[in-house]
Amino acid sequence: MISDKRLNALSVAMGLLLTAYVAQDLHFNPRWYGDNGPGVGKLPREIVAGYMATAYGKGQVAEAARRYYTRKTVDVTPDAPYRSDSAPLQSTVREVVAEGLNVAVHHCVEGGGAAREVVDMFRTWNGRILWRKTISQPVNGSSCAASELAKAVDLGLKPVSS
Amino acid sequence: MAVTTRAVAGTTNKLDIWFIGKLVLIFFRIMLGAWMIVSGSSHLLTVFGFPPIFPQPLGNLHPSNVMLVALLEVGMFDLVKTVELVVGLCLVFNIFVPLALAAALPVSYMVFHNSIALNMRYDRIFSTYMSVWCLYMNVILLLAYIRYYLPMLKMRAPMGKLEDFRMLPSIFDDPDRDPGASRR
Numbered sequence: 001m002i003s004d005k006r007l008n009a010l011s012v013a014m015g016l017l018l019t020a021y022v023a024q025d026l027h028f029n030p031r032w033y034g035d036n037g038p039g040v041g042k043l044p045r046e047i048v049a050g051y052m053a054t055a056y057g058k059g060q061v062a063e064a065a066r067r068y069y070t071r072k073t074v075d076v077t078p079d080a081p082y083r084s085d086s087a088p089l090q091s092t093v094r095e096v097v098a099e100g101l102n103v104a105v106h107h108c109v110e111g112g113g114a115a116r117e118v119v120d121m122f123r124t125w126n127g128r129i130l131w132r133k134t135i136s137q138p139v140n141g142s143s144c145a146a147s148e149l150a151k152a153v154d155l156g157l158k159p160v161s162s
Numbered sequence: 163m164a165v166t167t168r169a170v171a172g173t174t175n176k177l178d179i180w181f182i183g184k185l186v187l188i189f190f191r192i193m194l195g196a197w198m199i200v201s202g203s204s205h206l207l208t209v210f211g212f213p214p215i216f217p218q219p220l221g222n223l224h225p226s227n228v229m230l231v232a233l234l235e236v237g238m239f240d241l242v243k244t245v246e247l248v249v250g251l252c253l254v255f256n257i258f259v260p261l262a263l264a265a266a267l268p269v270s271y272m273v274f275h276n277s278i279a280l281n282m283r284y285d286r287i288f289s290t291y292m293s294v295w296c297l298y299m300n301v302i303l304l305l306a307y308i309r310y311y312l313p314m315l316k317m318r319a320p321m322g323k324l325e326d327f328r329m330l331p332s333i334f335d336d337p338d339r340d341p342g343a344s345r346r
Binding site (some may be wrong): 001002003004007008011012014015016018019021022023026027029031032040041043044045098099100101102126127 | 173174177191193199208216221224226228231234235250254255
């Protein structure tokens with residue numbers, strides 16, 4: 001009826017067609033198709049870094065929310081400092097702890113008033129921020145550089161120099 | 163090598179239960195291959211600065227998030243996706259299939275484990291999701307090609323000799339031709 005050689009040629013052709021079908025099926029999946037947000041396809045650390053660059057670095061909190069939040073995003077501490085647009089802020093990142101989709105950033109923020117030590121916690125999802133919480137306290141000193149929390153903590157992220 | 167595919171390769175198939183079974187196995191081979199080509203190339207496109215075919219899902223539950231993000235951050239995902247792409251091409255083009263199936267098994271199992279255990283979706287075990295069927299198809303195909311694994315499944319296997327490397331060209335032998343012709 002059909003030789004193995006012919007069957008093999010047909011199977012290769014079918015395989016290529018199936019590949020094209022699988023590619024278009026995954027590409028147009030409604031779970032992600034059409035979302036062109038700047039964090040889509042990025043890792044949680046990159047998403048948070050992008051958000052913070054806009055919210056703190058440019059002082060454009062509303063724009064950062066528009067680009068990185070979803071309609072379901074929960075801000076647990078909406079009254080925390082730095083939740084409204086301002087002049088660009090200076091954010092000195094002290095530590096970043098990331099596990100899975102969760103990212104916690106300890107940074108010191110200067111500009112727009114007294115400097116503050118801030119811990120921002122985020123949960124990301126499909127390239128966007130789904131949940132966030134901010135804990136902050138005034139800097140114990142005149143500036144971020146003079147803060148007691150400016151001392152680096154060894155989290156084992158870099159090789160120990162002997 | 164003791165295994166020959168000569169009798170198999172020269173067959174003209176007739177419509178019977180064995181041929182239907184063979185068609186099912188061929189479908190498994192090309193379906194698994196197609197899925198792996200897309201999955202592998204989508205990630206590898208981003209490595210070369212192109213947009214992916216689809217953004218890599220990072221799991222629903224925390225253990226799955228942790229595993230996938232860690233694999234991505236330390237660069238192991240590049241290796242996993244390269245294996246997927248190469249294996250997929252081998253399966254679709256029907257070359258080095260036994261080797262490709264053996265290489266695919268750890269990847270298939272991790273996809274299955276991530277989908278079922280790490281995301282606690284045990285109801286999917288009997289579903290038609292590719293994330294579980296990739297393992298089922300992989301195992302079924304391994305059994306279909308078991309004749310190629312038998313030589314390495316020997317309990318008592320004496321070490322080979324340097325001359326064995328001379329047999330390497332035989333991996334390209336045409337199954338329709340006399341096996342080992344390339345060595346003569």
